[in-house]
Every structure is written in structure tokens, then in C-alpha cells.
Amino acid sequence: MKNAIKQVAITGGTHGNELTGVYLIKHWSSCPEEVQRDSFATELHLTNPSANQQVRRYIDQDLNRQFNIQDLNNPELDGCEQQRAKALNTLLGPKEDPRVDFVIDLHTTTANMGMSLVFNTSDPFVVGMAFYIKQKMPHATLFFHPSDRLEDNFLTSVGRFNGFLIEAGPVAQGLLNYQVYSETRTAVMHALDYLEKVNAGGTLDLPRQMSGYQFIEKIRLPEDSTGEITAMVHPNLQDKDYHPINPGDPLFITLAGETIPYQGDTTVYGAFINEAAYYDQHIGLSFMREVDITLNDVN
Amino acid sequence: MKNAIKQVAITGGTHGNELTGVYLIKHWSSCPEEVQRDSFATELHLTNPSANQQVRRYIDQDLNRQFNIQDLNNPELDGCEQQRAKALNTLLGPKEDPRVDFVIDLHTTTANMGMSLVFNTSDPFVVGMAFYIKQKMPHATLFFHPSDRLEDNFLTSVGRFNGFLIEAGPVAQGLLNYQVYSETRTAVMHALDYLEKVNAGGTLDLPRQMSGYQFIEKIRLPEDSTGEITAMVHPNLQDKDYHPINPGDPLFITLAGETIPYQGDTTVYGAFINEAAYYDQHIGLSFMREVDITLNDVN
Secondary structure, eight states: OTTOOOEEEEEEOSSTTOHHHHHHHHHHHHOGGGGOOSSSEEEEEEOOHHHHHTTSSOSSSOGGGOOSHHHHTOTTOOSHHHHHHHHHHHHHOOTTSOSOSEEEEEEEOSSSOOEEEEEOOOOHHHHHHHHHHHHHSTTOEEEEOOOOTTTOOSGGGGSSSOOEEEEEOSOOTTOOOHHHHHHHHHHHHHHHHHHHHHHHTOOOOOOSEEEEEEEEEEEEOOBOTTSOBOEEEOTTTTTOTTSEEOTTOEEEEETTSOEEEOOOSSOEEEESTTOGGGGGGTEEEEEEEEEEEEOOOOO | OTTOOOEEEEEEOSSTTOHHHHHHHHHHHHOGGGGOOSSSEEEEEEOOHHHHHTTSSOSSSOGGGOOSHHHHTOTTOOSHHHHHHHHHHHHHOOTTSOSOSEEEEEEEOSSSOOEEEEEOOOOHHHHHHHHHHHHHSTTOEEEEOOOOTTTOOSGGGGSSSOOEEEEEOSOOTTSOOHHHHHHHHHHHHHHHHHHHHHHHTOOOOOOSEEEEEEEEEEEEOOBOTTSOBOEEEOTTTTTOTTSEEOTTOEEEEETTSOEEEOOOSSOEEEESTTOGGGGGGTEEEEEEEEEEEEOOOOO
16 A cells, blocks of 8 residues: 555654653653554654753754755755754655655644644645544644645655644743643644554545645744834734734734734735744744645545 | 932843843833933843843843842852843942842743732832832732842842832743733833832822732642653643642643642642743742732831
8 A cells, every 4th residue: 555654753842942742752752552553653753852951942953944855965064953954864764765654743832823733745645634633623723835845844854755743832932831732642642543544444534625724924023224123913913823814904013012004915814923933033923825725535 | 318219220131031121121222211200210221131142041040040149249150140140230239239229120921920010028118119000000919029138139139129020921931922011011110100209209099908929939840750840730720820729729730641739738829830931940830828918108
């Protein structure tokens, strides 16, 4: 069977201050039966221990942007996370012919994005996993960001399928929130159950289409001429991830309290609204569009 | 008049990843009239620019634990924040005979502590400021932690009065939340108005007593024999700062999902529940007791 899954990697701590994945990996290392299934092997990895030890997102570079094929094969990239990406590529990949079939990478966000299922491919095998989890967890959001697997720079792209990123929030960096921890644990259970069921060749009774959101662009916070931030996310927008932003709606508010509206002419949807990890690049939120995602076939 | 205030310092970024104070100081540096009052001078300081640049709480030590008189006078303490504390003591103090009358230090917390007014003295002049602000912002909480000014290790203790710490939350580290920013700005306005009114010698019509919370002790997260965290704050307790914790109430929950109850025999109240900054010490929350705080006299 072309889709038979033999080896699954669950990865946590790719961003060293996102502790949910770190502690789930520690938990499953003590209780491996929870992630064991009959038809495939599950391996657990803490992917950025140096950054985790310092409770920082990264030491030199964002590890989850280092996995495109050119960068992995560029010997001149030798920062901490660039080296780590190559080591992970050797461990899980190599990307051109991966040992691991599927990577499930665990992330958190300071934004109010709930249980977001991020998948970077329209491959029905992966879309099927997203649909399956959303059937079980109807409050989950499908975050669709299709890309070419070899060009993709996420860790999840080193598996044979361009895998799966679980992004749960809101939770501050550097701490554990049981609700976020528990939701992430549940989503991974469903993901593994899905793989087990697909391996067994049974019928999954998934819908042909589900609604989700597709990334458009990142929106920068307003700055002055010296590059200093002069405004922040407007309170009307705070915690309103996946809600519509209509032309004229408040987007930012200056340090002095003046509202800056959205000046586009089409409705968009916000995500990663006020994500702390993007402050270093002065990014206030992402614009998304609502999309119907089609499941073409499984097996 | 013995209490005449001539020089007030507002300080921000003492913890480098608490951006609210940093951006309020930047805002007021552009709009100094907002913090000007007729009867005293206001100065603005970013107190830990190195940590702020790296968006970390601190580089070597927690700056807001470096101000007791022995440490300030100990030449062997030469870490980044230890040196910085001495420089701030020279700038604002010296502690033994301070140039600055009053320090208002701006902090944030990842805990759901709302607008917390932290004051480390029962001096009626300082208690009066807390009462005045709470009159104007009734949702604010009085967080009372009396200590000897020379022994106190907070930055606020280098002023002539053992000053005032504004602790607002919840907000993740490394970002701005307009509600927290705006509440902090409002509280500082009231603090300055209070100083102006006291300087004018008028009657303030403050209550003789208000209810607040006094710190008892910090409570560590459960650990295994290797010192690893094995549990987190129980979801029933998350965001319930200043709510009662009764004997037998859930306190923590293990990575596997087992509840650990509070085993004390008296009712306590939580604060700094799941504060990210205390994870490095594996501290899950603080226990507080409810107290009646008495205002003996102003002027």
C-alpha cells in the first residue's frame, strides 16, 4: 500500500520556549504505550535542547525556518539552529529520501488560536488527518499553507509526507497551561489513531470538504523613522483570531491611544494576532483568507 | 512639609521582557507633559536596556532582587544586573540618602492578577497612594508586602519612600497588550495626581481601611528525584488569582493528568499563578492571606 506508514516522529521544543511539546515528549518518554500503535513505530524527539535550556525560542536562528533543501545542503550555514536542522535532517530524513514517514511537530502560540492544525500540503493523506482530527475536535481550526515539500522550511517537511504542525494557544512562552497541554495531547492521540486506521485500510467516512483558513501575508506593526514600534494590536482585535477583519475595522492603536484602521478593500481574517515570537520582526498579525479545503482521496 | 515630594522616578523594563513599562517610558519620553505635575519633577528611566534588547527577563540576575543595602555595597557582586543595580543606586539613590523621593516601577505578569498595586511598606504616605488608586480603579488589588526599606531588594526601595510597583496582567512576556498598557498608564496618572494632591496639602478623603492580600510563601511545582517538573498548575486554579484555595482544593495536575490537592488546613489565596518568570525556579504560585490594611495618617 503506497501510503503505509511505518515510522512516525513526534517532535517538541522546536521553539525552546514552547514548553507544551517539551513536556509532552517527556511524558510520553515515561509512558511510551500512550503513543504506541500496532501498525507503526513512534519515535519522540526534543528538537532544540539548547534553546529549551535557555527557555528561548532559538539561540541563533528560528529552527523551524531552516529545512528547505538548499539550506540543508548549504555547508556555509553553521549557526546553532542551522547545524541542528542538518542533524535532524540526518536523523529523520534525509529530505530527499526520508527514513521517517510522518513528522508531527508540537507548537504553541501566545495568540488565541485555540487548536490550530497547520498542514502545508494538499496531499489527501495529510488533509485526511486534519479532517479526521477536526471531526473529533470540532472546535479545531484548519490552517492550510500549501507549499512544495522540498522548498518548505518547516521541520515537518523532512518526513516522506509534508507533515503536520499542531499549534495550540493562547499560552505565554515559558510555561505550561493544562488546557493547552491536554488539548495537544488529545490531538496527537487522534493523529496517531488516524494513521493506524489508514494503515488498516478501513473506511474513514471523512467529509469531502471542510472550511479553513489560508495564509495571505504577515502584517507589520507601525514604526517610526528610526524603526521603533509606534503602535500595537488594537484591543478590538486582541484574541479575535479567525474573526473577520473588514475594511475600516480597527487594526492597531498607537502608544498615545489613536486607532489605525485596516485600509484594505476585502475582508480578511486574523491569525497569530499579537504573537510574542514575531515581535522581533515587528509583526503584529497574519492576514488569512477563508478557504474550502477539498479532500480528493485517501489511499 | 515632611512629605513634600520633589523628585519622582518612573521606571520600566526592570525585567527586560515586560514590554508595557518599556513602551510607556518611550511614550512619555515623547509626550513628557503627560507625566508632568506642577509640584514635583518626573524623570523616566529604562532600567535594564541590555535585557530588554534581548527580550529576556535578565542577563545574569533578576535586577529586581539586587537592591538590598548589603548587596549594593558588596563590590564582589559584579554580574550584569548587579552592576546595573549599583548604577541605578547612584542615579536614583544612594539608598542611605536618596536623591529621588519616590520610585514607581512598572511590571507585568503572565498571571491573571489584573491591576495589582504592590507596596512594601505600611508608611501611610505610600498606603495612601494605594488607597487613592484603588478608589479610582476599584478593580485594582492591594498587594501588601511590608519590609524594611534598606533590606528590601526591589528597585522601588532606592527612593526616600519605599515606593510602588505596578504589576499588571495577564500578558505574555515579549509583547504589548493594549488593555494592560492602558490600565498601567491610567494607574500611573492617578499615582502622580495623588502626589500632586499630597504636596498641595489638601484633604484626600481616603478610607481608614481597605482589604488586600499579603504574601505568605512561594509554592514549588512538584518535581521528580532528578529535579524535573512532574506537574503543572491545575486548570481549576489557572487565572484564579486572589480567589480562595481551601483545604483539599486541586492545586496541581501531573503530566499524566492526576490531580494533586492543597494539603494545608487553612484557606489561602493564590497570586502569580503560573507566572512564566518563576518557572526557572519551578515555582507554581504564591500563597497569600487576606488582610485589612490600615491607613494611619497622611501628612
